[in-house]
Amino acid sequence: MFELSDKAKKLQAQLNEFMDAHIYPNEHKHHEQVEQAENRWAPVPIIEELKVKAKAAGLWNLFLPESDFGAGLTNFEYAHLCEIMGRSEMAPEVFNCSAPDTGNMETIARYGNKEQQEQWLKPLLAGEIxxxxxxxxxxxxxxxxxxxxxxxxxxxxxxxxxxxxxxxxxxxxxxxxxxxxxxxxxxxxxxxxxxxxxxxxxxxxxxxxxxxxxxxxxxxxxxxxxxxxxxxxxxxxxxxxLGEGRGFEIAQGRLGPGRIHHCMRTIGVAERALELMCKRANEREAFGKPLSSFDSIRKDIARSRIEIEQARLMTLKAAHMMDTVGNKVARQEIAMIKVIAPSMALKVIDRAIQVHGGAGVSQDTFLASAWAKVRTLRLADGPDEVHLDSVAKLELRQYRQS
The missing domain is CATH 2.40.110.10 (Butyryl-CoA Dehydrogenase, subunit A, domain 2)
Incomplete structure (x- = not known):
């Protein structure tokens, strides 16, 4: 279950290299270009520039499992790449792997007819719209x-x-x-x-x-x-x-992979927050000693590592089940990770903010913006309460007397 194919490993290495060379160094420029743009809703120049590089590197449309349109990766394989992209706010769009476009492309690829695919899917896959x-x-x-x-x-x-x-x-x-x-x-x-x-x-x-x-x-x-x-x-x-009355059918097909993508991107956010927390704890001193020497901070770091690993393993299990037994059978696992991943990330980001002090709630780190975005995921694609209810119903069903 945990072994990636050679193809996925190669893409993983290429993606990490691209992130180091082009994404992280340009995050500040991206923020500046958005804030200073005459029209803040227009495409961001640095994003458009990096899209060309991503296409040239073969890091484009990495989603769409078992599709003629995408990279042909399984959900399990793509989950590893999705986590890497999730580490930066700007990254998913650079690789044409950002929501809601990914879900919409999956929907049109799966449920659209040839004319709909020609008119809308092709320009979406090309990153033109x-x-x-x-x-x-x-x-x-x-x-x-x-x-x-x-x-x-x-x-x-x-x-x-x-x-x-x-x-x-x-x-x-x-x-x-x-x-x-x-x-x-x-x-x-x-x-x-x-x-x-x-x-x-x-x-x-x-x-x-x-x-x-x-x-x-x-x-x-x-x-x-x-x-x-x-x-x-x-x-x-x-x-x-697809046809009248098929909306719920489409929604279930669309939201399953989308929830996996959200969860893996969220794990990437949490992983980066933990990295910042550890660096800050080692570099900053208070009361004559490094923050990393304080027991409370060390425990927060340990808890964060444990919680990230738990969420990642559960998400990878759900992705693996989607690939092997299908979304319907994996619906309980999908519901569970949709609850766990955002809640975990919010705790990790909050601890990182605390270690950063005033800087953590300012625009000088990605933490404040990340917290706001991740908080929405406890509502998006179904609120926690709906997923928890689904998990409970499926669990209870196992013990119901016939």
């Missing part, structure tokens, strides 16, 4: 997706879409051209066959970008999280994915 996923709504508890009320109504050869969405991550960037919108096509159908997913070009008449949403004050430009109102938006019937 970006995309967003429009599922969550402000007026209903979207943790229960059966509540989703956005209307998708057929009129002749078109669908008419009306509804409010928010947390459509990636929608604010100027290169975001397509949204996958989840809405209700048949309110009278069985509970999990009422919803559908449809492709909506973001330049369609009636698509209203209401506002960017902030996360603890961060707007995450140029990526951004948008509130979008769809007001009598018309798209061709051919834009429907």
């Amino acid at each position: 970006r995309s967003c996923f429009s599922m969550t709504e402000p007026d209903v508890a979207s943790s229960d997706a059966t509540n989703i009320a956005c209307e998708i109504r057929r009129e002749g050869d078109e669908y008419v879409i009306n509804g409010k969405k928010w947390w459509s991550s990636g929608a604010m960037t100027t290169t975001s051209k397509i949204a996958i919108v989840m809405g209700k096509t048949d309110p009278d159908a069985p509970k999990h066959q009422q919803q559908s997913m449809i492709l909506v070009p973001l330049d369609s008449p009636g698509v209203k970008m209401v506002r960017p949403l902030t996360v603890f004050g961060y707007d995450h430009a140029p990526h951004g999280h948008a509130e979008i109102h769809y007001e009598n938006v018309r798209v061709p019937v051919s834009n429907m994915l």
Whole structure:
């Protein structure tokens, strides 16, 4: 289970070299270019420059397991690479492996027809455009997706879409051209066959970008999280994915790999936070001795190492099960890591912030921004409470008397 293929090992080494040579040295430039840009939602020059280098190095579209479109890695193999990319905020986009584009590309590759793949998947795979996923709504508890009320109504050869969405991550960037919108096509159908997913070009008449949403004050430009109102938006019937009433089916296929990706990137964040914590503890002195000599800090470092290893092993187990027995059988393992990884990372980042003192909550380290982003993952792709409930139900089922 723990042995990587030669192909994955080679990519892992190449990726680490690229990170050392091009990503870490340019993080400060990336931050400056975003902050000083005339249009903060436009592509960042250093990202576009490094995309060319990543493509040339063969480090492009590393996701999409068992696909003609990607690198052909298993979930287990890609998980190791995803962790490395997760160490830097800017890295995933450089390799065309950032959310929500990865999930959207997987969705169109798996459920889209040839015309949809030609029109939208190809430019996404080429990194020419970006995309967003429009599922969550402000007026209903979207943790229960059966509540989703956005209307998708057929009129002749078109669908008419009306509804409010928010947390459509990636929608604010100027290169975001397509949204996958989840809405209700048949309110009278069985509970999990009422919803559908449809492709909506973001330049369609009636698509209203209401506002960017902030996360603890961060707007995450140029990526951004948008509130979008769809007001009598018309798209061709051919834009429907898979068919009416298949929305939940698509969602389950989309979110399984996405949760693995989120967890591995999160482990990469935690690993880097621990590195910073150890370096700071060795370099800083207080009360006449290094911070690393204080018992409380040493225990925090030890706990962090243990918790990271636990989360990594559980995530790799889930990825391995997805590869060998499928997402449905692995659903309990996927749910467990989705709870464990963000909670673990938040604790590790918080300890690193504490060791850094005032610097830890400033813009001088990545820690404050990382904490804000990781905190959202306890809500994204399903809140902790939903995953915990799923784990409990599956566990209880084993002991239910027939």
